[in-house]
Amino acid sequence: MIALPSAPAPAPRRQLLVGTAVACAAGTALLGGMLALYLRFREAAIDSGASWVPDGINIPLVPATVMLCAFIPVCVFAQWAVYSAKRDDRPHTGLALGLVALIGIAYINAQAHIYAQMELPANDGTFSAMFYAITGAFAALVIVGVVFSAVTAFRYLGGRSADREILAAHALYWYFLSAAFCALWLVVYVTK
Amino acid sequence: MTTISPHAASAPATAGSGVASVAEWLTTTDHKRIGRLYLGAGALLLLATGAISVLLGIERISPDREWLPVGSLTQLFSLQRFGLTYLVLLPLVVGVATAIVPLQVGARSLAFPRLAAGGFWLWLLGAGLGLFAIINNGGPGGGNPRFVELFILSAALVLAGLLATVVSVVTSVLTTRAPGMNMRRLPYFTWSVLVAGLGLVVALPVLIGNLLYLYISYRYQSLSELAGNRSLAQWAGFGFTQPTTLLFAIPALGLLADTVATATRQRLRPRGIIYTGIGLVGVAVFATVLQFPATLRPGFISAAFGDQLSDLLPFLMVHGLPLLGCFVAVALSAKGLAAKPKVNAPLVFALFASLTLLGAVAANAVNHVGDAALGGTTFEEGTWLAVVFAGVLTAMGAVAYWGPKWWGRTMSAKATLPLALLAFAGAQLASLPLLVAGFANQPGGVFPSVENVQPGVTDLVVNFNYSGPMELWNILSTAGHALVLLAVLAFVALAMRSFLKGEAAGDDPFDGQTLEWATTSPAPFDNFAEVHIVKSAEPLLDLKPANRSDA
Numbered sequence: 001m002i003a004l005p006s007a008p009a010p011a012p013r014r015q016l017l018v019g020t021a022v023a024c025a026a027g028t029a030l031l032g033g034m035l036a037l038y039l040r041f042r043e044a045a046i047d048s049g050a051s052w053v054p055d056g057i058n059i060p061l062v063p064a065t066v067m068l069c070a071f072i073p074v075c076v077f078a079q080w081a082v083y084s085a086k087r088d089d090r091p092h093t094g095l096a097l098g099l100v101a102l103i104g105i106a107y108i109n110a111q112a113h114i115y116a117q118m119e120l121p122a123n124d125g126t127f128s129a130m131f132y133a134i135t136g137a138f139a140a141l142v143i144v145g146v147v148f149s150a151v152t153a154f155r156y157l158g159g160r161s162a163d164r165e166i167l168a169a170h171a172l173y174w175y176f177l178s179a180a181f182c183a184l185w186l187v188v189y190v191t192k
Numbered sequence: 193m194t195t196i197s198p199h200a201a202s203a204p205a206t207a208g209s210g211v212a213s214v215a216e217w218l219t220t221t222d223h224k225r226i227g228r229l230y231l232g233a234g235a236l237l238l239l240a241t242g243a244i245s246v247l248l249g250i251e252r253i254s255p256d257r258e259w260l261p262v263g264s265l266t267q268l269f270s271l272q273r274f275g276l277t278y279l280v281l282l283p284l285v286v287g288v289a290t291a292i293v294p295l296q297v298g299a300r301s302l303a304f305p306r307l308a309a310g311g312f313w314l315w316l317l318g319a320g321l322g323l324f325a326i327i328n329n330g331g332p333g334g335g336n337p338r339f340v341e342l343f344i345l346s347a348a349l350v351l352a353g354l355l356a357t358v359v360s361v362v363t364s365v366l367t368t369r370a371p372g373m374n375m376r377r378l379p380y381f382t383w384s385v386l387v388a389g390l391g392l393v394v395a396l397p398v399l400i401g402n403l404l405y406l407y408i409s410y411r412y413q414s415l416s417e418l419a420g421n422r423s424l425a426q427w428a429g430f431g432f433t434q435p436t437t438l439l440f441a442i443p444a445l446g447l448l449a450d451t452v453a454t455a456t457r458q459r460l461r462p463r464g465i466i467y468t469g470i471g472l473v474g475v476a477v478f479a480t481v482l483q484f485p486a487t488l489r490p491g492f493i494s495a496a497f498g499d500q501l502s503d504l505l506p507f508l509m510v511h512g513l514p515l516l517g518c519f520v521a522v523a524l525s526a527k528g529l530a531a532k533p534k535v536n537a538p539l540v541f542a543l544f545a546s547l548t549l550l551g552a553v554a555a556n557a558v559n560h561v562g563d564a565a566l567g568g569t570t571f572e573e574g575t576w577l578a579v580v581f582a583g584v585l586t587a588m589g590a591v592a593y594w595g596p597k598w599w600g601r602t603m604s605a606k607a608t609l610p611l612a613l614l615a616f617a618g619a620q621l622a623s624l625p626l627l628v629a630g631f632a633n634q635p636g637g638v639f640p641s642v643e644n645v646q647p648g649v650t651d652l653v654v655n656f657n658y659s660g661p662m663e664l665w666n667i668l669s670t671a672g673h674a675l676v677l678l679a680v681l682a683f684v685a686l687a688m689r690s691f692l693k694g695e696a697a698g699d700d701p702f703d704g705q706t707l708e709w710a711t712t713s714p715a716p717f718d719n720f721a722e723v724h725i726v727k728s729a730e731p732l733l734d735l736k737p738a739n740r741s742d743a
Contacts (some may be wrong), residue, residue, distance in 0.1 A: 030401045
């Protein structure tokens with residue numbers, strides 16, 4: 001016979017937050033690897049005397065910078081949702097989550113606007129394919145973020161208001177996206 | 193107080209009609225079932241890729257006897273590489289980890305079980321599409337661009353599925369441990385899974401990113417630098433070669449330490465050093481993330497001091513530290529064997545797996561010494577095979593060890609031990625001759641290291657001609673593949689017979705030390721009737737004074 005002391009079920013150890021952090025680490029590796037390869041090909045093209053961005057293609061910096069600026073309120077609103085939830089302020093929590101999702105959708109709209117404005121064919125050389133791949137991958141991560149915001153809102157406003165961990169995890173994910181877009185903006189839109 | 197009887201109820205949690213049973217498996221969120229799904233699919237694919245390995249080995253014995261179509265050799269070699277790495281090695285290891293880690297840490301379930309289950313089905317879908325693409329003239333060396341595209345997409349799905357399950361397992365280790373189980377009290381196997389898992393969380397997305405670029409290059413024919421079939425090996429090859437693949441077999445070291453401790457009924461020490469040793473093997477991930485070969489240049493000895501230093505430091509970090517860590521972990525575990533172990537099949541499997549891995553880590557370091565001039569030879573292939581078979585031996589040992597917790601029945605030690613010897617002999621025969629042939633400059637197959645791919649070369653299998661005793665080494669290697677195939681076939685048959693009709697296992701058949709042995713065999717859906725408090729790294733050993741070596 002083997003006897004072990006038993007205990008009440010342990011308190012949650014922020015499983016969702018840790019899982020989101022691990023997922024963010026994976027996302028960082030994905031975008032970091034893609035940006036590194038982008039820079040490698042850019043350097044090789046410039047060293048060979050060729051132009052990296054195809055002639056006649058203008059990368060619109062204004063909407064890209066607006067997108068960058070949009071991530072500041074995203075972080076503020078995501079943290080506002082956490083703050084409001086701690087105070088059991090459901091209306092403001094819902095409002096904050098809604099604003100985060102709205103800005104996320106606005107980001108996707110702005111990205112589509114950039115694609116339309118550039119009129120860059122996907123088969124127009126190395127830059128174009130890498131541009132679409134990396135901005136497309138990031139846009140997919142933003143779509144995941146919008147879905148995350150919606151799920152968080154439904155879960156929290158649907159009655160599970162004691163479950164505040166998901167709000168912290170949601171905020172962490174959007175912080176990750178904000179940091180990742182800073183790097184993407186600098187490398188792809190500014191440095192080109 | 194939880195009381196566990198060695199013969200507690202061990203009936204399956206559910207029973208029903210065949211359709212209901214299938215539906216339960218398809219929609220399961222039980223980590224033990226998800227793990228077994230990975231193990232079953234991985235075993236089937238191992239048999240298939242093992243047969244292909246034998247065919248390729250026969251083809252390579254003499255290049256004059258071309259009985260396989262020359263045009264399909266690149267595809268077959270890439271199928272072997274892709275299959276054994278991502279459809280066999282990693283799924284087997286991930287399957288074992290998924291099935292046992294929550295039990296080892298005293299958790300009632302896996303974190304995000306639907307994510308883990310979704311990961312399995314995504315992996316299976318990707319595997320099916322990948323095989324379909326290669327059969328339809330796709331994959332590296334394939335002539336049908338649409339199926340080349342499909343292969344790249346399927347490879348990304350395979351990786352994404354595995355990544356999802358790995359995230360789930362890593363989160364489980366970090367968040368669902370039993371009360372009192374701090375990180376220094378983790379079972380060795382769980383620690384090794386955590387190290388490998390964190391490495392994979394960083395490494396797999398980098399490979400997925402490269403595959404995304406490659407997919408667009410094929411889809412839109414737009415990246416001249418990435419175009420052509422050779423680019424798959426050049427830009428995704430790092431995910432199929434060492435040191436990346438070393439990450440996948442790290443759990444071999446954890447299994448060895450756990451089985452040695454169990455077999456000797458002692459506390460394996462020094463715990464911190466063994467943890468560190470296992471952790472150092474994970475340093476190999478830096479080479480993956482940086483995609484940096486860290487090679488000692490030809491003429492290293494006579495190079496200027498600054499050049500020597502710039503080569504040596506990354507070489508030591510990426511190849512030296514994993515070798516040191518692997519050696520330390522194996523040596524300290526083996527030192528424990530001096531305490532007269534009760535030899536059992538899992539211990540033998542784990543010992544063989546760890547020794548094979550140690551040899552592979554050492555060979556990988558040699559492969560990156562420029563003066564050895566081993567680039568593009570079969571040496572890399574031999575090293576890779578050693579890693580793959582280290583993982584396969586680990587999975588076989590894990591099934592023999594933890595099978596009672598999943599099926600409630602035990603495998604006969606007398607029948608299993610010879611299979612361990614057979615599989616080990618096969619693994620050595622398959623890999624060692626290729627290492628020797630590498631020194632004789634026998635050209636390797638696909639997926640050479642990036643720096644060895646020549647621009648403009650589309651057919652990556654050039655030829656097998658070289659000046660050495662070609663037939664001897666290739667016959668031995670082919671025989672090794674056949675032996676492994678035979679051993680795996682026999683093991684699968686024995687496991688099926690044992691777990692379906694074999695002897696019922698007690699709850700603690702190996703006199704174990706860690707928490708998985710504190711529940712019934714098979715473990716119920718939620719693993720433990722009550723949550724246990726852990727006060728040491730060997731909670732069950734604390735309760736077995738008669739078995740303690742210091743008693």
